Amino acid sequence: MKSYREELWFNVSGRRAMINITPEVESGLRKSGIQDGLVLVNAMHITASVFINDNESGLHQDYDDWLERLAPHAPIDRYRHNRTGEDNGDAHLKRQIMGREVVVAITNGRLDFGPWEQIFYGEFDGGRRKRVLLKIIGE
Amino acid sequence: MKSYREELWFNVSGRRAMINITPEVESGLRKSGIQDGLVLVNAMHITASVFINDNESGLHQDYDDWLERLAPHAPIDRYRHNRTGEDNGDAHLKRQIMGREVVVAITNGRLDFGPWEQIFYGEFDGGRRKRVLLKIIGE
Amino acid sequence: MKSYREELWFNVSGRRAMINITPEVESGLRKSGIQDGLVLVNAMHITASVFINDNESGLHQDYDDWLERLAPHAPIDRYRHNRTGEDNGDAHLKRQIMGREVVVAITNGRLDFGPWEQIFYGEFDGGRRKRVLLKIIGE
Numbered sequence: 001m002k003s004y005r006e007e008l009w010f011n012v013s014g015r016r017a018m019i020n021i022t023p024e025v026e027s028g029l030r031k032s033g034i035q036d037g038l039v040l041v042n043a044m045h046i047t048a049s050v051f052i053n054d055n056e057s058g059l060h061q062d063y064d065d066w067l068e069r070l071a072p073h074a075p076i077d078r079y080r081h082n083r084t085g086e087d088n089g090d091a092h093l094k095r096q097i098m099g100r101e102v103v104v105a106i107t108n109g110r111l112d113f114g115p116w117e118q119i120f121y122g123e124f125d126g127g128r129r130k131r132v133l134l135k136i137i138g139e
Numbered sequence: 140m141k142s143y144r145e146e147l148w149f150n151v152s153g154r155r156a157m158i159n160i161t162p163e164v165e166s167g168l169r170k171s172g173i174q175d176g177l178v179l180v181n182a183m184h185i186t187a188s189v190f191i192n193d194n195e196s197g198l199h200q201d202y203d204d205w206l207e208r209l210a211p212h213a214p215i216d217r218y219r220h221n222r223t224g225e226d227n228g229d230a231h232l233k234r235q236i237m238g239r240e241v242v243v244a245i246t247n248g249r250l251d252f253g254p255w256e257q258i259f260y261g262e263f264d265g266g267r268r269k270r271v272l273l274k275i276i277g278e
Numbered sequence: 279m280k281s282y283r284e285e286l287w288f289n290v291s292g293r294r295a296m297i298n299i300t301p302e303v304e305s306g307l308r309k310s311g312i313q314d315g316l317v318l319v320n321a322m323h324i325t326a327s328v329f330i331n332d333n334e335s336g337l338h339q340d341y342d343d344w345l346e347r348l349a350p351h352a353p354i355d356r357y358r359h360n361r362t363g364e365d366n367g368d369a370h371l372k373r374q375i376m377g378r379e380v381v382v383a384i385t386n387g388r389l390d391f392g393p394w395e396q397i398f399y400g401e402f403d404g405g406r407r408k409r410v411l412l413k414i415i416g417e
Binding site: 001003005038040042043044045046070071079080081082083084089092093095096097099100101103131133135137 | 279314315316329330331332334336337339340341344348375376377380381382383385390391392393394395415416417
């Protein structure tokens with residue numbers, strides 16, 4: 001069994017963003033030399049997500065509007081978590097909808113994807129450096 | 140390390156459905172000969188889900204009602220994504236709640252399941268052929 | 279490839295709870311002797327979750343309030359599933375938001391975590407014995 005580990009770093013200037021990280025995951029996969037196995041891609045922070053969906057900007061705005069309806073940012077005192085001095089209670093909820101991680105099959109040295117699958121980093125509490133972990137195992 | 144790959148194909152005639160795919164996953168596992176490891180089961184399309192829950196038709200209707208409340212199909216112009224000519228903006232949101240994939244342990248050549256766990260394909264934008272990927276790694 | 283399997287047992291006296299299981303997962307990892315690989319941690323029951331987020335009690339109350347707004351427990355006849363004699367229809371929905379499972383990288387014999395990541399068991403229909411599965415594969 002071979003394995004490969006890499007961290008991807010992000011620093012989103014606004015509060016929220018969705019960033020296509022498929023090229024970075026493919027680059028890590030090539031560096032790993034692994035032809036067959038699984039790749040785990042996960043947010044290492046608890047107010048961010050890694051998810052797979054369509055690379056379409058209208059959809060990303062739909063996600064943002066929808067998450068804001070399901071878990072509004074303001075008023076910040078609606079979340080007990082914000083009594084700790086944070087203002088990111090909403091971000092912890094939004095991340096549960098979008099998910100922490102994806103696991104993707106590797107076949108013949110490629111991400112074994114359907115026609116429209118792309119991997120995104122979802123930031124819900126930006127303004128500082130945060131990381132995504134790639135971990136690949138296989139042969 | 141051994142690996143096994145199989146695609147399951149679906150063509151749901153209506154817009155939405157939940158289909159028990161546990162027998163197909165078990166069949167793939169037998170064909171793989173893998174006794175110990177992990178199986179990844181994921182939708183290869185971005186308006187469909189693979190999830191694990193109870194094989195109970197009332198629950199599946201509850202899911203459908205609930206998802207329609209959280210992310211209604213109509214009016215279709217409520218989603219920016221539908222300006223691309225699609226009418227499936229809601230399906231991309233519903234799939235995030237239900238999830239893209241499951242990872243299941245394999246022990247002694249069986250899906251290592253609790254008493255009620257069953258694997259389902261969740262279709263949210265039917266009417267065409269779509270796929271689920273099984274990828275098994277282990278020994 | 280080495281593998282390791284362990285069940286964690288829970289018996290929550292109330293209906294709902296969120297329990298930090300990171301120490302139990304770390305203990306299983308040490309027993310496995312695996313230095314590099316992946317660990318799957320999943321609820322074996324369909325009204326419970328395993329998720330990764332912050333170990334902060336205010337946040338856990340926020341999750342509980344939010345899940346109760348998205349999928350209220352009562353009136354129990356709002357769920358078709360409860361016509362089977364159950365009263366846990368809401369728990370099956372709450373579990374979909376919080377997720378069944380997490381997959382975590384193992385590097386140098388440790389859970390490869392960001393600064394605040396902790397693993398929780400989320401119970402949404404307590405009052406009886408239920409299990410979580412650890413399955414570790416690697417070397």
